[in-house]
Amino acid sequence: xxINLIFRIAAVGILxxxxxxxxxxxxxxxxAFLTSLAGLLLVLFWIVPYIYELFETxxxxxxx
Numbered sequence: 001x002x003i004n005l006i007f008r009i010a011a012v013g014i015l016x017x018x019x020x021x022x023x024x025x026x027x028x029x030x031x032a033f034l035t036s037l038a039g040l041l042l043v044l045f046w047i048v049p050y051i052y053e054l055f056e057t058x059x060x061x062x063x064x
Contacts, residue, residue, distance in 0.1 A: 005046060012039050 016039035023032035 005050075008046065009043050012043055015039070 016036055019035050020032040023029070023035060
């Protein structure tokens, strides 16, 4: 995992937080929820390959 990925996740978190607050204060709670969900899915798509690699490493470790 690179430090670049951590910075991207932090940037998405900050952006989603700001957009969520703006949308909530303008009375669009549904859009704020969808923005949060989209941010979560984006970060999950970035992290899934690393989780897969972790499980493969554990599987190879215990199949000695």
